């Protein structure tokens with residue numbers, strides 16, 4: 001009996017890892033005096049980013065593992081030092097006072113270390129300073145001086161960046177910070193215990209693009225002079241004790257993209273003037289004491305990505321203008337006193353991934369336009385006064401992870417298909433008149449009610465079907481053309497995060513030796529791949545550090561805001577034997593290829609087929625891989641195949657390590673897949689489908705047999721690998737085979753032929769050649785042009801397994 005190797009559960013391990021939001025601040029280029037250069041080699045710079053790059057890149061040359069103290073005489077021995085950067089190390093101890101003697105210093109960037117002690121209070125003697133980055137250390141303030149060193153920095157007239165986030169600074173914010181250089185762009189002081197108020201003169205710092213004093217002890221009001229900071233793009237004052245009104249002058253900051261004032265004691269209304277901030281993407285005002293309506297005007301900003309106003313006392317209706325927020329991915333209005341019906345225009349916010357409206361007083365039914373919100377992951381309407389039926393279309397919202405309809409007045413039948421099969425996704429309790437649903441929901445059955453109407457209904461239904469079908473076709477066409485445009489991109493991004501655990505940055509960094517070059521196994525346009533071992537479970541992993549700068553911003557709601565978004569990596573189980581691609585098309589110096597025989601290929605094909613079958617039929621929700629190709633099939637130490645990179649293709653659209661592929665999926669509609677492997681219908685706008693995966697699988701199967709890429713120059717003008725193989729079947733298979741397989745036929749079949757003949761006298765005799773042509777036939781059936789005529793993955797698995805049985809049976 002065969003034990004077919006199924007490697008499904010190790011298929012993929014993709015994890016979004018987020019470091020901290022402040023990794024990025026720093027400076028661009030080292031400018032060292034020649035004399036000091038040698039000494040500085042030890043302190044290699046690795047941080048570079050402009051403070052407004054929302055996503056910053058991680059410098060791959062990072063290799064420091066400085067565990068030392070900063071030499072106490074550093075300022076004496078390097079009096080000409082200009083650039084001192086050694087972030088993300090294990091530097092500990094104090095910042096030596098001698099540093100102040102290196103009066104030419106322009107950059108002191110030592111973030112992410114374990115520096116402790118008190119900052120020299122006359123730091124301002126370094127009057128050339130342009131960047132001071134000491135964030136994420138253990139630095140303190142002295143009892144008597146407090147934050148006085150900030151005052152001394154007034155003398156640094158070129159200061160552009162000041163980042164002290166996440167230390168142990170205490171004390172009142174000196175009003176003198178308003179006298180810092182007008183060149184100051186970044187002022188980041190959050191995650192300390194800084195108290196006091198934001199000085200009224202803050203408006204002097206006209207160069208500021210980013211002001212961050214979050215998670216601290218700031219009180220007082222937001223000074224209205226803040227409206228003078230015309231360049232401000234991010235204002236983050238969340239998690240403080242700030243009270244008073246939201247300054248309406250904020251509306252004067254037309255560059256503002258991110259206004260984070262959540263978790264304070266703000267009162268009054270949401271100023272409608274904010275509507276003048278035409279680039280506003282995140283408006284986070286949750287958990288304050290705000291009253292009044294959600295201003296209509298605000299809902300006209302197409303830039304808006306996240307509107308976060310839960311936990312206030314907002315009243316009135318949700319204005320129907322909300323439908324204008326065409327890029328909205330998160331709307332959180334929960335725990336307010338909003339009332340009226342849910343505007344049906346909300347169905348126009350097609351990008352919505354999270355909609356939290358619970359604990360309000362909304363009434364009426366769920367608008368039918370919600371059927372379009374297929375990107376929803378979270379839909380919480382609980383604790384309102386909603387009525388009507390639970391919409392059937394929600395069954396098909398495969399991305400939904402949480403549907404909460406509890407404590408409303410919904411009635412009728414709870415669906416049982418799709419997501420409604422999974423009791424852990426849906427909550428419907430506290431609705432007295434619901435019935436049906438799956439058993440776990442514990443609702444009364446609906447049968448009694450249904451039986452009565454059944455026959456009557458039939459009569460009505462038939463004519464309706466007839467008259468409706470034309471209409472239906474039109475609607476379907478509309479839906480298809482819409483999907484073509486917008487659906488695909490968002491949905492796949494979303495998929496990853498649901499399935500995969502998170503690893504802390506620290507653990508990851510440790511696993512790959514703090515990004516040591518000796519752990520570097522590859523580099524591509526997408527970023528770098530490191531190999532390492534996770535300390536928690538000893539798993540060997542490959543860590544793909546994404547070069548996010550090249551990707552453009554990941555639009556995912558969660559990546560973008562809720563978790564911060566500066567460092568991302570994907571962690572895979574490390575696959576010792578590389579990818580199928582390397583086995584099929586080895587470089588000259590790879591010798592193993594000789595060992596890559598028919599049965600190994602067949603095993604790999606079966607593994608992949610199993611994986612796809614699993615994704616297609618046993619995953620909830622069904623997963624379409626969308627970009628199957630040999631480089632996505634990874635082989636572990638036992639040559640068991642693992643299917644990788646699924647769902648990622650749409651993020652990595654420009655990951656162009658195949659120079660030969662003139663990737664048409666770069667178009668704005670975001671077709672996934674790789675040229676050669678994508679089915680023809682994707683090119684015509686069909687959405688990614690199971691049939692599409694079957695096609696890609698078929699092409700790959702043929703490639704495994706004939707050894708040629710589907711993009712081989714011999715295939716052109718509509719003559720493809722499918723036709724090539726088809727025309728050779730069954731007689732001329734020998735002519736198209738990959739050479740090493742051909743050799744195998746000569747050796748194995750000739751030797752084994754007598755034996756098999758004897759054994760299979762009445763049955764079939766299957767040698768390598770015959771099995772190969774059977775496999776080729778499966779490949780051909782999978783890759784036919786018409787999606788409907790392709791085999792299904794279940795069939796493929798059955799066929800390939802049978803071929804393997806016959807083949808092995810013939811030889812034993």
Ligand SMILES: *[C@@H]1O[C@H](CO)[C@@H](O)[C@H](O)[C@H]1NC(C)=O
Pocket residue numbers: 076100101
């Ligand atoms: C360092 O600076 C201080 C204050 O200006 C000065 O008194 C001292 O002599 C300097 N030390 C050296 C070694 O230059």
Ligand SMILES: *[C@@H]1O[C@H](CO)[C@@H](O)[C@H](O)[C@H]1NC(C)=O
Pocket residue numbers: 122124125151152153155
């Ligand atoms: C700033 O510079 C002025 C004159 O250059 C000097 O008098 C003052 O002491 C300096 N302040 C600090 C804190 O270094």
Ligand SMILES: *[C@@H]1O[C@H](CO)[C@@H](O)[C@H](O)[C@H]1NC(C)=O
Pocket residue numbers: 154175176178179
């Ligand atoms: C800040 O500057 C203003 C005028 O430029 C001055 O009146 C004030 O005293 C300064 N504040 C501090 C703390 O240096």
Ligand SMILES: *[C@@H]1O[C@H](CO)[C@@H](O)[C@H](O)[C@H]1NC(C)=O
Pocket residue numbers: 224225226227228249252
């Ligand atoms: C905001 O702009 C308006 C009109 O331009 C002006 O009247 C107002 O004083 C400004 N407010 C602030 C705080 O700059």
Ligand SMILES: *[C@@H]1O[C@H](CO)[C@@H](O)[C@H](O)[C@H]1NC(C)=O
Pocket residue numbers: 358359382383402404405406407427
């Ligand atoms: C659903 O909503 C109710 C009421 O808001 C809440 O108590 C419950 O925890 C929610 N269920 C889930 C699974 O989030």
Ligand SMILES: *[C@@H]1O[C@H](CO)[C@@H](O)[C@H](O)[C@H]1NC(C)=O
Pocket residue numbers: 361363364385387
């Ligand atoms: C809920 O809605 C119903 C009508 O659908 C209404 O009669 C009832 O008063 C509402 N309850 C509350 C608490 O608003």
Ligand SMILES: *[C@@H]1O[C@H](CO)[C@@H](O)[C@H](O)[C@H]1NC(C)=O
Pocket residue numbers: 401422423424425619620
């Ligand atoms: C139900 O949903 C939860 C949460 O998404 C998921 O972990 C679980 O695997 C699902 N169960 C089934 C049977 O699909």
